[in-house]
Each structure stands twice: as structure tokens, then as C-alpha cells.
Amino acid sequence: MTTIKIYDTTLRDGSQAEDITFTVEDKIRIAHKLDENGFHYIEGGWPGSNPKDVDFFDKVKHSTFKQAKIVAFGSTRSPRKKADQDPNLNHLLRAGTEVVTIFGKSWDMHVKQALETDLDENLRMVAESIRFLKQRTSEVLFDAEHFFDGYKKNPEYAFKVIKEAERAGADWIVLCDTNGGSMPWEVHSIFETVAGEIKTKLGVHTHNDSELGVANALAAVKAGALQVQGTVNGYGERCGNCNLVSVVPNLKLKMGLDCLSDEHMKKLKALSSFVDELANRSHWNHQPFVGKSAFAHKGGVHVSAIRKNRETYEHIDPEKVGNQTRILVSDLSGKSNIVFKAQEFGLDIDSKDPKVQELLEQLKRAERLGFQYEGAEGSFELMMREGLGQREEHFEFVGFRVIVEKRREDEAPIAEATVKVKVNGVQEVTAAEGDGPVNALDKALRKALTRFYPELEEMSLYDYKVRILDERKGTSAKIRVLLESGDHNSKWGTVGVSEDIIEASWQALIDAILYKLGIASRHEKVTPGTPAP
Incomplete structure (x- = not known):
């Protein structure tokens, strides 16, 4: 050769x-x-x-x-x-x-x-x-x-x-x-x-x-x-x-x-990401062979075929270059997408189960409202577990309040959030200041829950994206918030949609925390502890 x-x-x-x-x-x-x-x-x-x-x-x-x-x-x-x-x-x-x-x-x-x-x-x-x-x-x-x-x-x-x-x-x-x-x-x-x-x-x-x-x-x-x-x-x-x-x-x-060599080929994706990281550049998701989207499938027909034979819509085995097949979920999805994602999440579900069609319809309704789950698989898994009756409710939301105050022209505004939640019937009220209302809300929510779930201390917020869904409506337009959160083991995306940016952010924050607690409870059998005095 x-x-x-x-x-x-x-x-x-x-x-x-x-x-x-x-x-x-x-x-x-x-x-x-x-x-x-x-x-x-x-x-x-x-x-x-x-x-x-x-x-x-x-x-x-x-x-x-x-x-x-x-x-x-x-x-x-x-x-x-x-x-x-x-x-x-x-x-x-x-x-x-x-x-x-x-x-x-x-x-x-x-x-x-x-x-x-x-x-x-x-x-x-x-x-x-x-x-x-x-x-x-x-x-x-x-x-x-x-x-x-x-x-x-x-x-x-x-x-x-x-x-x-x-x-x-x-x-x-x-x-x-x-x-x-x-x-x-x-x-x-x-x-x-x-x-x-x-x-x-x-x-x-x-x-x-x-x-x-x-x-x-x-x-x-x-x-x-x-x-x-x-x-x-x-x-x-x-x-x-x-x-x-x-x-x-x-x-x-x-x-x-x-x-x-074959072994070196399997390191190509990691090499590409490594050099991007040192160059301080975001990795190009659509880069051939090694991009996150290079072997991502969204259309229901494609996913159905991929589950039978990957060669139907993949020109090589992605593992040969260190990549992997990804199945996306959106309003273009079919039952195959739902079943594939369920298996990916470790959920046992049959394609003939009526709940699959119900989940598909729920997904399409959500996306018509502006939700997007391609970058928010954490929220999608929570939605799927809820549809299957397997979602764990680790706390009960009672309410929140956010105040933004500007005291002097030459000073930055001060944001303060107050959060009320219940865990096992115990109500917790906490307040926190932050760099803006969303940051204050995040801090207050974590502060309230960390007393019961100390594993939340290892969770970090990596990225926060805001998108206006209908620019013609101006300040009354719906807003979609995408969060990327993670811990030392993994990262996950969550989404929220509302005409109010604080509400959309709250939805995404709640999902991010619930996803983290769900991971912990499934793998570590974590239950809420007694709050510290």
C-alpha cells in the first residue's frame, strides 16, 4: 500500500x-x-x-x-x-x-x-x-x-x-x-x-x-x-x-x-478540538468528519433508515475518526427519533407504545411555541421522562421576585433575587445579588437548594444564549433562552421560552438543576438531606 x-x-x-x-x-x-x-x-x-x-x-x-x-x-x-x-x-x-x-x-x-x-x-x-x-x-x-x-x-x-x-x-x-x-x-x-x-x-x-x-x-x-x-x-x-x-x-x-494508523485516525476529532481550544476558537459544528453535526440526523425518514443501516445516510462509520452518530429532535422528527433518544437516555420504550405518539405530538406543540431541543437535550430528556411518568420532582416551586435598582447615574444597576422553594415540605426562602437579574436568580436558586442537595456546588453555568423569535413584535416578542450547564463529568443544554426574558431564563435554570439532580439520583441514589442550620 x-x-x-x-x-x-x-x-x-x-x-x-x-x-x-x-x-x-x-x-x-x-x-x-x-x-x-x-x-x-x-x-x-x-x-x-x-x-x-x-x-x-x-x-x-x-x-x-x-x-x-x-x-x-x-x-x-x-x-x-x-x-x-x-x-x-x-x-x-x-x-x-x-x-x-x-x-x-x-x-x-x-x-x-x-x-x-x-x-x-x-x-x-x-x-x-x-x-x-x-x-x-x-x-x-x-x-x-x-x-x-x-x-x-x-x-x-x-x-x-x-x-x-x-x-x-x-x-x-x-x-x-x-x-x-x-x-x-x-x-x-x-x-x-x-x-x-x-x-x-x-x-x-x-x-x-x-x-x-x-x-x-x-x-x-x-x-x-x-x-x-x-x-x-x-x-x-x-x-x-x-x-x-x-x-x-x-x-x-x-x-x-x-x-x-487506524488508532491515530480515531484521535482526529480530539485533535481538531484540541487545536481549536488552544487557538481560542469555537469548534465548527458542521466541519466534515469531526464536527458535532457531521453525523447528526434530524428528519424522521433519515432516522428510521439509520436505525436499520447507518450506511443509508452516513458515508463512513463516524467512530473511525473519533466521532459518533447523533439523533436530533425537532418538529421534523418522527417516532424513530423518539425511540432512539429514549434508548440513548436509558429509557425502555417500545415503538408501538401509544406514549411515543403522545411524546411526538408534545414535542411538535412545544416547538410551535418556540422551544428548540436540538441544543437542549437536557430539557428534552426531562420532557420525555415526564411523558413516561418517570420524572422526579426534587423540589416544589413556590415563587420568585427580582428587583433591579439603579441608584446613581455613574453606577451599574444592582440586581437582587428572592426565591421560595419547598423540599420535602420544608420551605426555603433565600436572596442573592448578582451581575444582572438572571445571575441573581441563579445564585438565589442554588443557594436555596444547595442546603438540601450539596452536589449542586459542583455544577457550573458555561453558556447563556438569548434569541428573539419574532423581531416584528419588538419588545413583546417571544424570547428563547438556551443554557449550557455542566459538572466535572458532563455538560447539558436546557431551554426556556417566554415573552419575559426572566421567565424564559427561569425555565432553563430550573431544567438545568433538575437535570443535574436527576443524574445524581440515578447514578448515586441521592436523596435530599436535612438543611444545615
């Missing part, structure tokens, strides 16, 4: 994205994670361009990697400079990596206008730089920048550039679609032509400006590329780079090519 080498440039090319910044510590952690996931090459940065990359290479020297090779990146020597006197090339050597990648111009327009030198000097720059590095480094890769555009404009000169790289002893020649404007059939045709003439191993480096970064990389592999360069989650300048998280499963599962 042909092995395709995976070359990651998240730490260099990926960090050039407009909204991506990594600390040196972030880069080292990501490098180790990439190594743990079986990647072959990890491009750490450009040591001659900034102090952060110099620091990275100094620190990474003391790290041990299982299989990945750390790569220092830079350019060919400057025009009219000798290779041994070029600061960039010497910075690459001082980085101390066993692999070095340099890029050079292969488009004549760039040579004349960007470098402001002549075509022959550019050829010498490529050849002399590679020879200089090969005498001092074990492996040298040459990235032929703008190769596809250069080939389309002046194929003879573009070909001369990579021929010089081959004669100089480059271990790899990587053809780059730097502007991301080539079409897959162009990439395939040009790559196939080059592969017929060049004996050196070939790789490909594509960008996503035409939404074709992955497609172009696969086209190049089909034409003979043995290495694919890209970034985790497609990070990169402008529209990003080829997304390795999509390329790898396509290579392995669709094209039958070896790149990562």
Missing part, C-alpha cells in the same frame, strides 16, 4: 490566519499532540522571522518525539548574496532540526516583480541554497511557491526551477498552489506531467481560496504526490490552507492509501 506522508504547518502557515495566535507553550503542546496522532512532519515556524519561533526551536530541542520530524522553514538565499553569508539560511541551521524546508519562486512574474531580480539569478538562488543546506542537514524540502500559476503562465521556466532543485539534491519537491486559485483538473494534469519528468519525491501544498484546498490535494495525490502539506482545521492566511483533518480520512477511507 502506498504511504502518503502528512506534513503539518499549523504552527507556521496556520498561525498566519487573521484570528490565530499561539504562544510558544501552545506550539509545543500542539507539536506533541500532532506527534501522538501519527503526523510525519511538523513545521514549527520560521526561525529567522521572529523571536517567538527562535524560542520555540530552542525549547523543542529538549523534547522527545515518537515519530514526527520537526521542521524549520525559511526561504532561499537573498538575491546577490552568497549562501553561507545569508542570515536566513544560517538561522535555519541554528534551529538545529534534522529537516529544513525552504521555498523559492517558480513563477517568473514573482521573480521579476516581488524579488526584483532576473530569472537566472533566481535559479542560482534555488540551487545554491539547497546545496548549502544539504551539506549540513539530513533532509531538505523545496517548496516551489506559486508553481501551478507559474506553470500556467510560463511552463518552461517553472519546470526549470524544480529541475534546479532536483539537481541540487532536494529530498522532496513540493508543488504549491499558493494563491489557491487552481482547479482540481488543472492540478491533476500539471502534477501528472511533472511526475513523469521528475524523479525526486513530490508533495503538494494547497490553499483554500476557491474552497478547493482539499480537492486539489487529493487530485495531486491521484497524480503521484507522496506528501500532503496542510493545517489542522484548515487554518491559514486569507481563506486558509488545505484541511488535514479532512484530507487524512479521504486518503485513508476513500482512496485506500496509508497515511495514519
Whole structure:
């Protein structure tokens, strides 16, 4: 089986994205994670361009990697400079990596206008730089920048550039679609032509400006590329780079090519989320293969078919990339959705049980009122348990009051909430101040119940979203509140809907607490304790 080498440039090319910044510590952690996931090459940065990359290479020297090779990146020597006197090339050597990648111009327009030198000097720059590095480094890769555009404009000169790289002893020649404007059939045709003439191993480096970064990389592999360069989650300048998280499963599962092991494949989703986390970015739910929604099913017909054979609506087994099938519930749902979710919640229910139809009708009525359960499965489970007569009522609501007071123009408003609840016939009245009425209400409710249920102390509120459902009604419009809560084991979503934002928030808060108490009682057999004096 042909092995395709995976070359990651998240730490260099990926960090050039407009909204991506990594600390040196972030880069080292990501490098180790990439190594743990079986990647072959990890491009750490450009040591001659900034102090952060110099620091990275100094620190990474003391790290041990299982299989990945750390790569220092830079350019060919400057025009009219000798290779041994070029600061960039010497910075690459001082980085101390066993692999070095340099890029050079292969488009004549760039040579004349960007470098402001002549075509022959550019050829010498490529050849002399590679020879200089090969005498001092074990492996040298040459990235032929703008190769596809250069080939389309002046194929003879573009070909001369990579021929010089081959004669100089480059271990790899990587053809780059730097502007991301080539079409897959162009990439395939040009790559196939080059592969017929060049004996050196070939790789490909594509960008996503035409939404074709992955497609172009696969086209190049089909034409003979043995290495694919890209970034985790497609990070990169402008529209990003080829997304390795999509390329790898396509290579392995669709094209039958070896790149990562089966065990490493199962870590792709975790890798994608890990890098997003360090980049301080929300994970893209609809990302192919690894997104939360990549194998989510909502329509009743789809769910019915999925329960019989997952291949009906899933192009791969999601577990192969560390993902899983998810069944959503909405007004598009059928009985299959209800039964599937019941099984997911550990509820024993038969599809022929009349309660299934009742639950389905209840769901559709709720969604017509504005409730949404796709992001609020905690509320949906509570609704389902109530419909089946299995919902536990851990406390009785008596009432609440919220006061917002602003005392001075230059001071923030003060919010205070009072909550009354009963637990086993014992009434508890508590008050709390908070950063706004919802926060005050949350604090007061927790304060009242924690005396009876101390496990609520480990529960946290992670996210709070508000959506106006009918903007035409202005301030009288219905509002939907979605909460994400969690503890050290899991997270859950709950929902509330009302014309009053406080009431909608209260509904979601109550569900969040009831869900937590339900988890505790089912797994730990928790019962309300005696309140502390």
C-alpha cells in the first residue's frame, strides 16, 4: 500500500490566519499532540522571522518525539548574496532540526516583480541554497511557491526551477498552489506531467481560496504526490490552507492509501478540538468528519433508515475518526427519533407504545411555541421522562421576585433575587445579588437548594444564549433562552421560552438543576438531606 506522508504547518502557515495566535507553550503542546496522532512532519515556524519561533526551536530541542520530524522553514538565499553569508539560511541551521524546508519562486512574474531580480539569478538562488543546506542537514524540502500559476503562465521556466532543485539534491519537491486559485483538473494534469519528468519525491501544498484546498490535494495525490502539506482545521492566511483533518480520512477511507494508523485516525476529532481550544476558537459544528453535526440526523425518514443501516445516510462509520452518530429532535422528527433518544437516555420504550405518539405530538406543540431541543437535550430528556411518568420532582416551586435598582447615574444597576422553594415540605426562602437579574436568580436558586442537595456546588453555568423569535413584535416578542450547564463529568443544554426574558431564563435554570439532580439520583441514589442550620 502506498504511504502518503502528512506534513503539518499549523504552527507556521496556520498561525498566519487573521484570528490565530499561539504562544510558544501552545506550539509545543500542539507539536506533541500532532506527534501522538501519527503526523510525519511538523513545521514549527520560521526561525529567522521572529523571536517567538527562535524560542520555540530552542525549547523543542529538549523534547522527545515518537515519530514526527520537526521542521524549520525559511526561504532561499537573498538575491546577490552568497549562501553561507545569508542570515536566513544560517538561522535555519541554528534551529538545529534534522529537516529544513525552504521555498523559492517558480513563477517568473514573482521573480521579476516581488524579488526584483532576473530569472537566472533566481535559479542560482534555488540551487545554491539547497546545496548549502544539504551539506549540513539530513533532509531538505523545496517548496516551489506559486508553481501551478507559474506553470500556467510560463511552463518552461517553472519546470526549470524544480529541475534546479532536483539537481541540487532536494529530498522532496513540493508543488504549491499558493494563491489557491487552481482547479482540481488543472492540478491533476500539471502534477501528472511533472511526475513523469521528475524523479525526486513530490508533495503538494494547497490553499483554500476557491474552497478547493482539499480537492486539489487529493487530485495531486491521484497524480503521484507522496506528501500532503496542510493545517489542522484548515487554518491559514486569507481563506486558509488545505484541511488535514479532512484530507487524512479521504486518503485513508476513500482512496485506500496509508497515511495514519487506524488508532491515530480515531484521535482526529480530539485533535481538531484540541487545536481549536488552544487557538481560542469555537469548534465548527458542521466541519466534515469531526464536527458535532457531521453525523447528526434530524428528519424522521433519515432516522428510521439509520436505525436499520447507518450506511443509508452516513458515508463512513463516524467512530473511525473519533466521532459518533447523533439523533436530533425537532418538529421534523418522527417516532424513530423518539425511540432512539429514549434508548440513548436509558429509557425502555417500545415503538408501538401509544406514549411515543403522545411524546411526538408534545414535542411538535412545544416547538410551535418556540422551544428548540436540538441544543437542549437536557430539557428534552426531562420532557420525555415526564411523558413516561418517570420524572422526579426534587423540589416544589413556590415563587420568585427580582428587583433591579439603579441608584446613581455613574453606577451599574444592582440586581437582587428572592426565591421560595419547598423540599420535602420544608420551605426555603433565600436572596442573592448578582451581575444582572438572571445571575441573581441563579445564585438565589442554588443557594436555596444547595442546603438540601450539596452536589449542586459542583455544577457550573458555561453558556447563556438569548434569541428573539419574532423581531416584528419588538419588545413583546417571544424570547428563547438556551443554557449550557455542566459538572466535572458532563455538560447539558436546557431551554426556556417566554415573552419575559426572566421567565424564559427561569425555565432553563430550573431544567438545568433538575437535570443535574436527576443524574445524581440515578447514578448515586441521592436523596435530599436535612438543611444545615
